[in-house]
Amino acid sequence: MRPLIFLAIFWPTLALAQEIKPGPITPDAWDDYARAAELFNAGKRVQAGCVMYRGQFRARLLLLANPGQAPDGGPALFASLNETVARPINQWLGGDRDDWIAAMQCARNWAAENDDPDYPRRRYGAIYADILAGLDELIAAIPSRRELRAQRRASGLPNR
Template sequence: MLKYLLLSLAIGSLNILPNRAVAISSDRPIDRNTSEVEAKLPSAHPTAYYLYAQKLYQAGRRDDAVFWFYVGQLRYRFHLSANPNLPQDGDPAIFASLNATLGQEINEYAGGDPVTWVAAIDRALKWDLNSPNYFTSKQQFNPKYTAIRTGLMELKQTIQAQAEEIRLQRSKIGLPNRR
């Protein structure tokens, strides 16, 4: 119960309090602290990427939010894969909750333009490959790291292959298509 209370407080204030924290201040404009936050993300718990994506999304920087959401998803999936014995009411539950809430909103937006969506995933894969991960060692858990990246590459290929079907389905249910 305490974990959920702390998560609610962290999400509400956009301050991340787990070990290796990154503060995402809600009282400063997003454009004034992006480089500071982004420099700290490789050391941060994967939740930080989600909260940063949320802040960008709320600031109207939605394409950047999609990119950081997918970086966060890569890093969080990798963290969970590398640590399969984590308590189920901790990180696995937080990950599921973030994907069910923020993930739904960001993916709904991203689906409005499959070309830009694929570009954001490509950018996330490239950033992740070229950036250190001080939270979960890529070298120590390389097979798991590779498997998680492969999963996102497969999602990208599915989006590319089904782009027109995505547009049609969105139109049928009243969601906007941006391109």
């Protein structure tokens, strides 16, 4: 049996992560959120999660690279998009642990391999490293399938 086929059969999270890609870079982080909403509404929900998490990565990069922004500018837009776009995507992704991890890993892989056009790694490397570390911690903190399902049931959220 070929190694990739073996992994695809016996490690579904890896197989799913291999299939999803965030697609072409959008002009800025905020456009990633718009693209994520379009993908989610089109039923491409795991890919939407990847694009949304890429948008979160890029937005955090933008905000950390420009700490003096007025609170009613970028920080307010970030909070609003996380509430209106990211929340429904996260609620759906949380219904299946493998999908959730695959979406985050897809965005994490993009961020590790690519530069945001406006904030290149050579200049903002420490910020990249901090955000990637935070994403790694978030992925590691996802509870086991059984715990996640119990938490969602207790909160009245569906499991898939």
